[in-house]
Amino acid sequence: MSDTAVETAVEIRPFHxxxxxxxxxxxxxxxxxxxxxxxxTVPDDSQGxxxxxxxxxxxxxxxxYDWRRCEAELNALPQFIxxxxxxxxxxxxxxxxxxxALPLIVNHGWPGSIVEQLKIIDRLTDPTxxxxxADDAFHVVIPSMPGYGFSGKPTGTxxxxxxxxxxxxxLMGRLGYSQYVAQGGDWGAFVVDQMGLQAPExxxxxxxxxxxxxxxxxxxxxxxxxxxxxxLSAEERRAxxxxxxxxxxxxxxxxxxxxxxxxxxIADSPVGLAAWLLDHNDADAQPAAAVAEALERTESAxxxxxxxxxxxxxxxxxxxNTGVSASRLYWEYKGGFFNAKGVEIPxxxxxxxxxxxxxxxxxAERAYPNLIHFNEVDKGGHFAAWEQPELFSAELRAGFRSxxx
Amino acid sequence: xxxxxxxxxxxxxxxxxxxxxxxxxxxxxxxxxxxSRxxxxxxxxxxxxxxxxxxxRYWTTDYDWRACEARLNALPQFMxxxxxxxxxxxxxxSPHENALPLIMTHGWPGSVVELLETVGPLTDPTxxxxxAEDAxxLVLPSLPGYGFSGEPAELxWDxxxxxxxxxxLMQRLGYTRYVAQGGDVGAIVTDAMARQAPExxxxxxxxxLTAALLIADQLPAxxxxxxxxxxxxxxxxxxxFAYFLEMATRPQTIGYALMDSPVALAAWLLDHDTDSYYxxxxxxxxxKPTANLxxxxxxxxxxxxxxxGTGASAARSYWEDGLxxxxxxxxxxxxxSVPVGFTTFPxxxxxxxxxxAEAAYPDLAYFNEADKGGHFAAWEEPEVFSxxxxxxxRELR
Numbered sequence: 001m002s003d004t005a006v007e008t009a010v011e012i013r014p015f016h017x018x019x020x021x022x023x024x025x026x027x028x029x030x031x032x033x034x035x036x037x038x039x040x041t042v043p044d045d046s047q048g049x050x051x052x053x054x055x056x057x058x059x060x061x062x063x064x065y066d067w068r069r070c071e072a073e074l075n076a077l078p079q080f081i082x083x084x085x086x087x088x089x090x091x092x093x094x095x096x097x098x099x100x101a102l103p104l105i106v107n108h109g110w111p112g113s114i115v116e117q118l119k120i121i122d123r124l125t126d127p128t129x130x131x132x133x134a135d136d137a138f139h140v141v142i143p144s145m146p147g148y149g150f151s152g153k154p155t156g157t158x159x160x161x162x163x164x165x166x167x168x169x170x171l172m173g174r175l176g177y178s179q180y181v182a183q184g185g186d187w188g189a190f191v192v193d194q195m196g197l198q199a200p201e202x203x204x205x206x207x208x209x210x211x212x213x214x215x216x217x218x219x220x221x222x223x224x225x226x227x228x229x230x231x232l233s234a235e236e237r238r239a240x241x242x243x244x245x246x247x248x249x250x251x252x253x254x255x256x257x258x259x260x261x262x263x264x265x266i267a268d269s270p271v272g273l274a275a276w277l278l279d280h281n282d283a284d285a286q287p288a289a290a291v292a293e294a295l296e297r298t299e300s301a302x303x304x305x306x307x308x309x310x311x312x313x314x315x316x317x318x319x320x321n322t323g324v325s326a327s328r329l330y331w332e333y334k335g336g337f338f339n340a341k342g343v344e345i346p347x348x349x350x351x352x353x354x355x356x357x358x359x360x361x362x363x364a365e366r367a368y369p370n371l372i373h374f375n376e377v378d379k380g381g382h383f384a385a386w387e388q389p390e391l392f393s394a395e396l397r398a399g400f401r402s403x404x405x
Numbered sequence: 406x407x408x409x410x411x412x413x414x415x416x417x418x419x420x421x422x423x424x425x426x427x428x429x430x431x432x433x434x435x436x437x438x439x440x441s442r443x444x445x446x447x448x449x450x451x452x453x454x455x456x457x458x459x460x461x462r463y464w465t466t467d468y469d470w471r472a473c474e475a476r477l478n479a480l481p482q483f484m485x486x487x488x489x490x491x492x493x494x495x496x497x498x499s500p501h502e503n504a505l506p507l508i509m510t511h512g513w514p515g516s517v518v519e520l521l522e523t524v525g526p527l528t529d530p531t532x533x534x535x536x537a538e539d540a541x542x543l544v545l546p547s548l549p550g551y552g553f554s555g556e557p558a559e560l561x562w563d564x565x566x567x568x569x570x571x572x573x574l575m576q577r578l579g580y581t582r583y584v585a586q587g588g589d590v591g592a593i594v595t596d597a598m599a600r601q602a603p604e605x606x607x608x609x610x611x612x613x614l615t616a617a618l619l620i621a622d623q624l625p626a627x628x629x630x631x632x633x634x635x636x637x638x639x640x641x642x643x644x645x646f647a648y649f650l651e652m653a654t655r656p657q658t659i660g661y662a663l664m665d666s667p668v669a670l671a672a673w674l675l676d677h678d679t680d681s682y683y684x685x686x687x688x689x690x691x692x693k694p695t696a697n698l699x700x701x702x703x704x705x706x707x708x709x710x711x712x713x714g715t716g717a718s719a720a721r722s723y724w725e726d727g728l729x730x731x732x733x734x735x736x737x738x739x740x741x742s743v744p745v746g747f748t749t750f751p752x753x754x755x756x757x758x759x760x761x762a763e764a765a766y767p768d769l770a771y772f773n774e775a776d777k778g779g780h781f782a783a784w785e786e787p788e789v790f791s792x793x794x795x796x797x798x799r800e801l802r
Contacts, residue, residue, distance in 0.1 A: 034661075034665050035664050035665045035714070036661070036664060036665070037657065037660040037661060037663070037664045037714070037716070037717030037718070038556055038558075038717065038718065039558075040656075040657040040721075041557065041558060041559060041560050041721065042560065047655065047656050047657040047658075047721065047724055048654075048655040048656060048657030048658030048659070048660065049657060049658050049661075050657065051657070054661060153441050154444065155441075155442075155444065156444055157444045157445065251647075251650045251651050251654045251655055252651075252655070252658075254646070254647050254650050254651075255647045255648075255650070255651050257647075258451075258644050258645075258646070258647040259450065259451035259452075259647045259648070259676060260443075260450055260451055261440070261443040261450040261451030261452055261453065261454070262451035262452045262647075262648070262672050262673060262676045263440075263451070263662075263669075263672075264437075264439070264440065264452070264457060264662075264666065264668045264669045264671075264672040264673075265659075265661075265662020265663065265665070265666045265668075265669025265670075265672075265673070266440075266662060266669075267438050267439060267440035268437050268438045268439070268662075268665075268666040268668055268669055269661065269662050269665040269666040269669060271661050271662075271665055272661045272662030272663075272665050272666055272669060273662075274661075275657075275658050275659075275661040275662070276658065276659075276661075276662070278658075279655060279658045321438065321440065321441075323440065324440030324441065325440065325441055328444060328450065331450055
């Protein structure tokens, strides 16, 4: 069932975030009125997000946390809405002062949002202010996926990564960019891979920080939980074991792929929503170690992830009531996460050490025959841009350098 | 944890929920923030918005918890501490002295509420078209972490440990000969008891073949019936399994929503299986209840979970049983050593043919296919269910 062509205005309209006081008061009231489960019966996170973590976070969320700071940050950026393929799409669009900058569209993931990319915008659009070259400047476009953030919520099925890829090509065209590149991690990686397959005119290259590189036979074996196939190099075997581990940690994905509508709690309970969003894994833990550490970090001079940033993201989901609509994306797309897709256009890959699996170069070269950049960095994880904005930006500059004409 | 002698005595129990808890429940339901509507026209994306909204409307208007409370309080209820956990149970003795003692275990997302309509037919058969010889003294416990039973604070409370607790309970009640029955999680508990074979246990009856999950690759798939069952099992494991997986791995994560949002809890409890979902949805959206699965009874059950705050602790029982299943994959449990009876209800998630029951229980003592009823067999069709239980245990008396 596809949605009928809804009359959404195709002109590009400026947008500002204006959350009424009442919505923030309501959020705080609900958090304060949370009815809590008892403590988990294990001393670790093996039953889910621990009670102590949630209660500590909730206390700050209902008291010291200030959404207006995030709102001001967003409103300091040029934001817009435009109707594409029947749906309102929200995006941030920051042009570099350097006219020849390379247009770049960056796609967030789940449980993320545009909040994940806020710290890379200036680094990408104004490189000389960050010790990098003007030749590596970007014009940056950061959309919210349908059903996420301030974008519209689809009312019919069909908004999977393929359709999103086409929408992003349309968006870049509408913005007047005849040549551009695309970047993504998590769902963003699925979307840019689809864009790579669609190879729209103007798309010069993609960069992915969660590359889909697993060869078909290996992918099949890993999904079946088999022991590592013979003939894998040590690196490949390590990646295989990481895949097996991660498949045992993605029950949230199974739930959202099968029963997104059943998750009424993530629309009705702020703490319920927060726990759900926190329970994404990385290579080190579930909840992701990087996020768990961030909850203990009240500030960072070097751009590392902080507690308030994590709450910015969760609060955005809450205020836009996009918990369930975001989950529907998993229902829409039943394709593989990590299997090689057959992208032939130029691809840049950065492997972050705490991503769910570390793609070996051997697999990346097979999956992306036109591999223009491959680098294994030494820090950062699944939420690469969010956790390591400096390193991430450096990787995008390096990755796309050869794509610039 | 030290056990006082008072705790292990059998203490009478009555329910008395403060009015403020009910007012709070109503306020929370009325303040529900709803997601947008699902994008499908059926349950393929989850519990439909119209279903839950109609349930919520009924819950805050026509529904009256006090009726359920009175119904429960009219039955003999007790508490006793076993193995460190307070166990709530209903204990109804038959007017017939020689009745066979029977301990019957509910499942998830159920509770003792599922079994209330069987009390009359099982303990007082002659008033329900049955024979005095088929009477039972009935014990209906609440699983640890469910209903008014306490919540385990330590690890290890899988269904096997529950089975041991039930054996202790029957002994404490003075029963030296008894039988056990269970569906859903109750089936896992009852199956465990049949393998533990505690002194006094004469036999068991089960109405969901949970044992099939452990021998899925050994189940016959020749006849049409077998293939249909295999298809149903495969479909469950593929698309009906999400709640099971979430509870078995991240009970605490989903627990926050289940404890804080009545509507989240209600939807979660409604999403068990296709047959029961449509029966329940029909009761609310179309005003058409299926047999005893009325709006009132459905909301009685959900409200019990809410008022006892057992959403997370009940989920945790799946986590424990998940670990147990992993242990069984390495070291299979001992075979059953008491007679096992099995009834297939036609609307069960997978309706097991006789060959499957025999594959799971080679010495199957009783098998029958009932002509109506689904996963919540006792709840939906208490008379049919009771007839089955009588038949299954008749030879063991």
